Amino acid sequence: MRRLVMTFLLLGASLVHAADLPETDWLDLMPKSDQMALEQMPEIDHDSPEAQGTFTDKGGLKQSKGLPAVMYSTKTVASMNGKHIRLGGYPVPLESDAKGRSTLFFLVPYPGACIHVPPPPPNQLVLVRYPKGLKLDDIYTPLWVTGTLKVEKVSNDLADAAYALDAGQVRVVKEEDL
Incomplete structure (x- = not known):
């Protein structure tokens, strides 16, 4: 019985801890040099096949050629590796x-990043592994x-990412969260 009570208390503490975990800002995943390069980047031309409603057979998320180098950046922030985040x-x-x-997304x-042009740089894409699955x-x-966030370069036909996250919890944002 004591073990059951201790398990319940530990589980409750970890759930409270996850709820109290501060939000990680997307810019925390991008080195300062990339942030400065993005601020200085010229406006992007959205005249592309994707913008006109046509997509590649893979969905259109991959970067097109000719964008500023920061839009292809896989530079990461080493201190984020192994960090428990929300x-x-x-x-x-x-x-x-x-x-x-x-289960994987x-x-x-x-x-709409999967249909906008251009998609985010790889260091602004996170591959999420969630074996429990979530109905989307x-x-x-x-x-x-x-x-737990990992610095992990992932490349597939759809996109490239510089991070992966083994999710313990995934949930829809509720109005009271805002």
């Missing part, structure tokens, strides 16, 4: 389980993702 963002689903729940800092009805639904 990050808010929007899902770009990659894999689902048999029940249709997303990119988390991006703004809604809409990619425009903001999420809180809590877990």
Whole structure:
């Protein structure tokens, strides 16, 4: 019985800890040199096949050629490696389980990054692994993702990411969170 009570107390403490975890800002994932380069970047031309409603067979998220180097940056912040974080963002689903729940997805800092041009730099894309899965009805639904962040370069047909996160909790952002 005592073990059950201790387990309950520890579980409750970890849930409170996750809820109290401060939000990590997306810019915390980007070195200061990249932040300065983004601030100095000229306006991006949105005249592309994606902007006209046509996409590659992979969905259109990959970077097009000819953008400033910072838009391809995989530079990371070493102090973020292994850090337990809570990050808010929007899902770009990659894999689902048999029940249709997303178990692997990119988390991006703004809604519709999978269809806007250009997509975020790789150091602003996080691959989220969530074996429990989450039913996603809409990619425009903001999420809180809590877990351990890793500096890990990931490349697939859809996009490149400089970080991965093993999620312990994923939930939809509620109005009272704002």
